[in-house]
Amino acid sequence: MGTRYQRVRGMRDVLPGESERWREVEGVVIDVLGRYGFREMRLPLVEVTDLFTRGVGEATDLVEKEMYTFDDRKGKSLSLRPEGTAGCVRACIENGLLHNQVPRLWYHGPMFRYERPQKGRTRQHTQIGGEVFGVSSPEVDAEILTMLCRVFRELGLSREVTLELNSLGSGTSRDRYREALVDYLAPHRDALDGDSRRRLGTNPLRILDSKVAATRAIVADAPAPVDYLGPASQQHFDGLRRLLDQAGVDYRVNPHLVRGLDYYTDTVFEWVTEALGAQGAVCSGGRYDGLVERLGHRPVPGAGFGMGLERVVLLHETCNGRDYSRADVYVIASPAHTARAAMVAESLRDGTTLRVLQHAGEGGLVSQFRHADRSGARWAVIVGDDEVAQNRVSLKWLRVDAQPGRGEQKMLPVDELITTLKGAG
Template sequence: MANHIQAIRGMHDVLPEQAPLWQYAETIIREVLGAYGYSEIRTPIVEKTELFKRSIGEVTDIVEKEMYTFDDRNGDSLTLRPEGTAGCLRACLEHGLLANQTHRLWYYGPMYRHERPQKGRYRQFFQLGVETYGMAGPDIDAELILIMHRMWQRLGIRDKVRLEINSLGTIAERSAYRESLVTYFKAHTDQLDADSLRRLETNPLRILDTKNPDMKAVVGGAPVLMDYLGESSRAHFAGFRKILDDLGVAYEINVRLVRGLDYYCNTVFEWVTDELGSQGTVCAGGRYDGLIEQLGGKASHAVGFAMGIERVLALVETLTDVPVARPVDAYLIRVGEQAERAGIRIAELLRSEVPQLKLQVHCGGGSFKSQFKKADKSGAEFAIILGDDEVSRGEIAIKPLRSGNEAESAQSSLGEQQAVAFFRQRYGKV
């Protein structure tokens, strides 16, 4: 038996029958973000390792355990991007996009983390990232929520996700809370698991995010960050909530919701689902005003989010009425020497006259019966049948392959221009 090379564990292929679902979601993503005036930015999948150490922090699980890092031939340490925010911000700083300017940006593509593969979590995974710069008010925070709210509606999964929000206050307020949290958990070390004991020294806020049910009681008794917020932070959070309330966007305040990185401040949020088991977060984000200065830029405002594409598609797949476009509209069968030559010309004519038509031409010869089977298997709505007799008469036969289309081709043999008109009427609408 052949020893075939297989894909790397945790990295998966998107097969042709799966691609239309991805394209369906990607089209909606582009349309919704375009409706809000956001511009696409594309950054490399490889960055200098230093970028992620400075942005994410050296004492984090991502940097310590999960990054794909290697030395290139010049001896530089490079890393496959584990997330997109740092690279997006690096590009904006490098090209001078943040000097007294505001920006609304988005990006889409693969990210890489060496984690234990499981449903909804891969080592190569796709993310949509949205980042905004230069805007301080709660209105831009709310706009990001409205974008996702509309996107869930367009995807048909709004009832499968819920919004959780919280405020982390300013960096100073969060620092004071951190000290209080450390004091509390040090008095309860006997109730902490190994992960939480390690985080107590490095990132104590992440203890609040534990999934260990045995720690529910000790986490429940911890200080609440909201009690440490000043007047300005409370006003920002109240303004954010008022916009959501005015527009009828439902949410829950989760006082234990934190982001694991120190540069986050004020608004944080997550869209979560109960449909995917332990991988319940499908979109998460918040305000990170501290990161721009941390990467060498002038202090400014920033807020964004990241959405896991595989997890969103897993939710979309639970629906029964996803309007995914078929890969082929029509399949052209050619039988005979004259039909072989004429078929290519006619196919090009149809593609030119009806650009929206997805037309596949049979290649490789074969009997009419075998070609017709392939036409049916292609999923096409119509077979275009061309034999030498049709060519001599200047006709094209059109046969419906799916139920419900018979009435549209009552006249099965058409001239070339009639065939163009037939397909233009059905597929030529923008």
């Protein structure tokens, strides 16, 4: 008896029954992105570590203590991507996508963060992210949010999520605010929690969204970023709010909303839910006008988002508990006619788009009908001695929920079977 292997901590298997839901959710998101003109990027999972320390920020928790970092065989430091934007920007620069173009891009795939797993949080998680480069006006911010609003609507999750919005400002106004915040907090230093005390020197904005009650009380009267916006940032924020109002996108301004990644400027947002416990952020993002320059290209503005699919799928499940069946048609046969049944199944696949599952393995007809029922199929097709003798097959309706009696059944030629099921599908 060998070792019994376990999955690595924080990693998950997605099994049949869940994978269908994943496909459905991903399908909706990707479809909406396409309808807004976003095109797919397929990006590597591994990047040079420095891309993240520089792009995301050295003092962020993400790079400070959550990255999977390792040396390759020549001693170069590489990291599994903890987020998507930095790699996307790198790819855009490297492939010349930012020259006189306004690319709208999306990507999909796993991100890795070494955190303690809990509900809605795994060490490998999946994001769909989108980025728009080259436009600094708030139209782009508004369009992204309108699009995300549509995504949640089409997923049937509008009632579950709310949009929180804030502006961090940019440039000197952001620096001025930072100073003002530190000035305000410094006298209260001893009353802050330990984490916040530490952040006072490294990343004071993060103190704004602390959950520690004592800290919250102090922060409640602290100056907010919106009070320090420069004229351009103020205009941008006002413009964005006006556009959202016109588009009918509901939002709540949360003056304490900040991001844990350093590259954000001006607009930041977060779609949050109450239904997932402590991990309430389902999708978030904002504007990052300084990032492209920080990564070595001439300045190009950008805005984007990341959506945590594990959490969206979890939400989808709480709102939509239906089972995903694996078949539409279940073909059963008497032992002598399994080959013929296979041909019937194949004809059905030729003539329709239905999922046709042929009974495999042993089992009498009783057992086969039981399998047909449990497969979730709507119809059973029977290829038995009587049917073959008449060069026909039987079609039986398995789902007649209204009446408790037996399902309807009739015998018919294969071409008629196809037209019948085509019409019913």
